[in-house]
Amino acid sequence: MPRKTYVVCTKCKRVLSRRELIFRDNRNICPFCGNDKFTTSFSNIILIIDPKESNIAKSIKKNKRGLFALTVEA
Numbered sequence: 001m002p003r004k005t006y007v008v009c010t011k012c013k014r015v016l017s018r019r020e021l022i023f024r025d026n027r028n029i030c031p032f033c034g035n036d037k038f039t040t041s042f043s044n045i046i047l048i049i050d051p052k053e054s055n056i057a058k059s060i061k062k063n064k065r066g067l068f069a070l071t072v073e074a
């Protein structure tokens with residue numbers, strides 16, 4: 001996964017491609033939580049497909065499907 005193409009929202013920890021970000025008022029916004037801070041330093045990416053059955057989802061308090069980074073350096 002090329003790092004420059006993907007960023008992680010520092011709030012909801014979702015892994016997003018730059019094209020998914022909403023550009024508003026001269027800044028990029030996370031389409032899921034509205035946060036405007038992102039980092040390209042991340043690791044330990046997990047994909048949550050079935051949050052109700054996933055112990056990992058519970059342990060990181062995620063109840064939505066998606067791709068998340070467990071380790072994020074702001």
Ligand SMILES: [Zn+2]
Nearest residue numbers: 009012030033
């Ligand atoms: Zn977010």
